[in-house]
Amino acid sequence: MSRLNVYEPGFLSQRPYRSGRTVIIAGGAGFIGSNMGARLISEGDRVICVDNLETGRQENIAGLLEHPNFAFFLHDIIDPFSIEGPVDRIYNLACPGSPPKYQRDPLHTFKTSVIGGINLLELAEEKGARILQSSTSEVYGDPDVSPQSETYRGLVNTVGPRSCYDEGKRGAETLFHEMHEREGVDTRIARIFNTYGPKMDPEDGRVISNFIVQAFTGQNLTIYGDGHQTRSFCFIDDMLDGLIALMETENSFGKIDDPVNLGNPGEFTIAELADIVLELTGTDVGISYHDLPQDDPRRRCPDISRAGRLLGWAPKIPLREGLGPTIEYFREELKRKQRLNRQVS
Known part of the structure; x- marks a missing residue:
């Protein structure tokens, strides 16, 4: 078992901070994880x-590496590890989220959700920490109802190309539920719908990053199917608000350990999204249509009434407003990569 000693000199300061909490973020260098780390550091937490x-x-965490209340450990959560000292909160944001990336190694993807989830749950039990699982709207599969509420059991193919991710997340939800019921671990489960914003990987493979990068590099925007399938897009700041609210809400207004949808219920067709991206980037490229991948959902729209009732949360940032800083981030990120490529050549 790996031992991550966060009290070695130079890692975490001992100064007072807002909540008196030490927070582990698994997957903390990813898109949501790195934004979460920056948010919690800014509010005084140790991360x-x-x-x-x-x-x-x-590069997502480059601005945090020298911060006295931040520590980074290169470690795969499917391998057990221990932490010295107290831990108050654990966000499990680990696992590739885009189909091209989680399909590279489906066995590892599944293990990350299930074995990694077990390791983090056992750590939470040991430390008496509250732990949040980042589940996904993909547990609903290709739904035959819309919007999707937490009571909908989903329509998931257990042996399809997306099943390593979908079923891994469903299995993780079961683990979190049982660890709460049987062992008393303080758990939260967030079913995250499509999220976008700065710090996304330009090679992420999901639709917003694909469209923006293609627009800036002069490529036709790639639409799979006829473009009539829908998605609902939540800006990262709204998602962080929802995740933190779910983590910090006490179990007094309902069964808070049950899954909670987090996403923006504004529903757009992929064709509508393509038009908006072309307009906001000011680019003039075409659209290329390709066959719809197997098991690709036709509709995706969250019912967030439970989040509103339990957390008092609802997203505030509409798609066009959130795309502004997202597009600027990608513009600068592509320029940075061009400079690096010139230096190498």
């Missing part, structure tokens, strides 16, 4: 980032 950098990026 321990654990990431194997398989899909997380060190």
Whole structure:
């Protein structure tokens, strides 16, 4: 078992901070994880980032590496590990989230959700920490109802190309539920719908990053199917608000350990999204249509009434407003990569 000693000199300061909490973020160098780390650091928490950098990026946390209340450990959560000292909160944000990335190594993807989930749950039990599982709207599969509420059991193919991710997340939900019921671990489960914003990987493979990168590099936007399938897009700041609210809400207004949808219920067709991206980037490229991948959902829209009732949460940032800083981030990120490529050549 690996031992991550967060009290070695130079890692975490001992100064007072807002909540008196030490927070582990598994997958803390990923898109949501790195934004979460920056948010919690800014609010005074200590953050321990654990990431194997398989899909997380060190540049996402570059601005935090020298911060006295931040520690980074290169570690894969499917391997057991221990932490010295108290831990108050654990966010499990580990696992590739885009189909091209989680399909590279489906066995590892499944293990990350299930074995990694077990390791983090056991750590939470040992430390008496509250732990949040980042589940996904993909547990609903290709739904035959819309919007999708937490009571909908889903329509998932257990042996399809997406099943390593979908079923891994469903299995993790079961683990979190049973550890709460049987062992008393303080758990939270967030079913995250499509999220976007700065710090996304330009090679992420999901639709918003694909469209923006293609627009800026002069490529036709790639639409799979006829473009009539829908998605609902939540800006990262809203998602962080929802995740933190779920983590910090006490179990007094309902069964808070049951899954909670987090996402923006504004529903757009992929064709509508393509038009908006072309307009906001000011680019003039075409659209290329390709066959719809197997098991690709036709509709995706969250019912967030439970989040509103239990957390008092609802997203505030509409798609066009959130795309502004997202597009600027990608513009600068592509320029940075061009400069690096010139230096190498």
